Amino acid sequence: MTPRGTRADEDAEDLDVEEVLALVNEDNGHHTPGDHVPAPTPHTTGPDQPDRHPSNRHTPDRQQPDQPTSDRHGTDRRGADRHTADRSTSDRHHKATPWSEARELAARAALAATRAAGRAPVSVPLDAALGLALAAPLTALTDLPSFDTSAMDGWAIAGPGPWDVREEGVLAGHAEAEPLTDGEAVRIATGARVPPDTTAVLRSEHGRTDTKGQLHATREVQPGQDIRARGQECRIGDHLLAMGTLVTPAVLGLAAAAGYDTLTAVPRPRVEVLVLGDELLTKGLPHDGLIRDALGPMLPPWLRALGAEVTAVRRLGDDAKALHKALTTSRADLVVTTGGTAAGPVDHVHPTLHRIGAELLVDGVKVRPGHPMLLARLKEHQHLVGLPGNPLAAVSGLLTLAEPLLRTLAARPAPEPYTLPLKDAAHGHPYDTRLIPVVLRGDHAVPLHYHGPAMLRGMAAADAVAVVPPGGVRAGQEAELLDLPWALAGIEVCFT
Numbered sequence: 001m002t003p004r005g006t007r008a009d010e011d012a013e014d015l016d017v018e019e020v021l022a023l024v025n026e027d028n029g030h031h032t033p034g035d036h037v038p039a040p041t042p043h044t045t046g047p048d049q050p051d052r053h054p055s056n057r058h059t060p061d062r063q064q065p066d067q068p069t070s071d072r073h074g075t076d077r078r079g080a081d082r083h084t085a086d087r088s089t090s091d092r093h094h095k096a097t098p099w100s101e102a103r104e105l106a107a108r109a110a111l112a113a114t115r116a117a118g119r120a121p122v123s124v125p126l127d128a129a130l131g132l133a134l135a136a137p138l139t140a141l142t143d144l145p146s147f148d149t150s151a152m153d154g155w156a157i158a159g160p161g162p163w164d165v166r167e168e169g170v171l172a173g174h175a176e177a178e179p180l181t182d183g184e185a186v187r188i189a190t191g192a193r194v195p196p197d198t199t200a201v202l203r204s205e206h207g208r209t210d211t212k213g214q215l216h217a218t219r220e221v222q223p224g225q226d227i228r229a230r231g232q233e234c235r236i237g238d239h240l241l242a243m244g245t246l247v248t249p250a251v252l253g254l255a256a257a258a259g260y261d262t263l264t265a266v267p268r269p270r271v272e273v274l275v276l277g278d279e280l281l282t283k284g285l286p287h288d289g290l291i292r293d294a295l296g297p298m299l300p301p302w303l304r305a306l307g308a309e310v311t312a313v314r315r316l317g318d319d320a321k322a323l324h325k326a327l328t329t330s331r332a333d334l335v336v337t338t339g340g341t342a343a344g345p346v347d348h349v350h351p352t353l354h355r356i357g358a359e360l361l362v363d364g365v366k367v368r369p370g371h372p373m374l375l376a377r378l379k380e381h382q383h384l385v386g387l388p389g390n391p392l393a394a395v396s397g398l399l400t401l402a403e404p405l406l407r408t409l410a411a412r413p414a415p416e417p418y419t420l421p422l423k424d425a426a427h428g429h430p431y432d433t434r435l436i437p438v439v440l441r442g443d444h445a446v447p448l449h450y451h452g453p454a455m456l457r458g459m460a461a462a463d464a465v466a467v468v469p470p471g472g473v474r475a476g477q478e479a480e481l482l483d484l485p486w487a488l489a490g491i492e493v494c495f496t
C-alpha cells in the first residue's frame, strides 16, 4: 500500500481528475460517459488534461513530476532488459520499456517458456473446450452428411411424374425405407434418410395430389434437387480446421457434427493472483483509511477471458514473508501480483524478486497509467506480472503485459490491430503512451472521462481502449484500439 504522505511526486493528473469528479458530483452526476465535464481551475496540471490549458499542449519540455530528466530528453536508456530486481526507483524510470516493446517482450517470454516446458496438449470434453486453441488439426471422423438426407419437407420421388404415393406415411428421423421404384413417391421430412434410388425431393409447396391420389409437380424438378448427398460437406479424414484454431461455439458445433466427444487442445495457462495491501477490505463500505479491494473481483474473470485458468486468488496483505513463500511455492505458469510495485516502504515486490533471484524482463513501461508495472521470470517456465495497485494502472498492466503473455501461452491468435478516428481529442503524455477507455459509436471511438490511475469509472463503461501516442490524438484523427475481451464476444462467450 501507499503510506500517507510519502509520495510528494504523485502523478499530478490524478489529483486533477479527482477534482473534476468532485465538481461533477456536485452537479448531481448527470453526465453520461461521453459528456464533457465542466473544467475546474486546477492548481496542478496533468498530462491528460491539457485541454484546459491549451498552451500546455505538445510541450515536451514541460517538467512532469514523475518524469526523470533523461526521459524528458528522449534518451533511450533501456539498455539490456534483463536485470535483477534491486534497482532504485529513479533507475527504474530510466530503464522503462516502450509500450509496444513491452508487449512484444511479454509475448516472447511466453514463447520461450512454452518451448522450455513443452506444454503438453490436453484432451478436453467439448463442453470445457470453448476458448482453447486446437493443438491438433480437426479432421472429419465421418462423412458429413453421413447419409443422403432430405433438405426439405415434401416427397422423395423416383423417375418422372406423376407418382404413386406410398401409403406408409412420412419418412422422418433415422428409419430406413425400402428403395423407390420409378413412378413412386413417399412423404419425407427434412433431415430424414432418403430411400435408395430416390432421384429428387419435391417440396411440399411444389406438389399437389389429384383425386386419384397421384402426385404432380407444379414446377420442374431437377435430378438430385433438395437431396443433401452423403459427404457433401466433408469426407471422413478431410482436414476441417487447422491446428491453432480458436475453439468458438461454431467450432464446438462442427466438432460434434464431425463425431468428436473431446478435443485435443492447448491447456489454459494456470494463473495465481496475489493481492497485496493491508488497506484492503473484501466487503462493506470503506472506513478508517481502509478501501475495498477492486482487483480481487476484477482480475479473475478478466484473466479467464484472456484464456487463463485462475487457480487461486490470495490476499497477502503487506507481508514480505508471505509474498516470498507464495512466490517460491507457486506452481502456476503465471503469478499476477497487485500493488507493491513502487518503491514505498511496504512495497515488497522488487525486494522479494531480488531475494529469490528472479530475472526482471520489464521493469517499468513508458505507458500511463501503470508505468511501474513489471514482468519477471521466476523460473524457466514461470513468470510474474506485477500490476500496480492503482486499479486503472492494473488494467493497463493487464493489457500491456498479461494479455500478450497469456495469449501466447494459450496459443491464441493475436487480435488484428485496427484504428478508428477519435470523436474528441485525447491528450497524450509528453513522452509515454497513454491508454484511454473509449466507447465505440458508429465509426468513431469516443474517449471517456474518469481515466485517472485510481479510477475504474471510465473503464467500466468502455468497449475498448485507445492507444494514444506521446503528443496526443486530435479529434477526427485515427488511434489504435484494443478491444476489451467482452466487448465483441459477449459475457457468456468469453467467461465460460
Ligand SMILES: Nc1nc2c(c(=O)[nH]1)N[C@H]1C(S)=C(S)[C@@H](COP(=O)(O)OP(=O)(O)OC[C@H]3O[C@@H](n4cnc5c(N)ncnc54)[C@H](O)[C@@H]3O)O[C@H]1N2
Pocket (backbone or CB within 6 Å): 001, 002, 006, 007, 009, 010, 011, 066, 089, 275, 276, 277, 279, 280, 291, 292, 293, 294, 295, 296, 338, 339, 340, 341, 342, 343, 344, 347, 369, 370, 371, 372, 387, 388, 389, 390, 391, 393, 453
Ligand atoms: N515515489 C513514488 N511513488 C509512486 C510512484 C513512483 O514512481 N514513485 N508511482 C506511482 C504510481 S504511477 C503508481 S501506479 C503507484 C503504484 O503503486 P504500487 O504498485 O506500489 O501499489 P500500492 O502502493 O500498493 O497501491 C497504490 C494505490 O492503489 C491502491 N490499491 C492497491 N491495491 C488495490 C486493490 N486491490 N484495490 C483497490 N485499490 C488498490 C492503494 O490503496 C493505493 O492507493 O505508485 C505511485 N507512487
Ligand code: MOO
Pocket (backbone or CB within 6 Å): 011, 368, 369, 370, 371, 372, 388, 390, 392, 393, 453, 454
Ligand atoms: O499513477 Mo500510475 O500512472 O501508473 O497509475
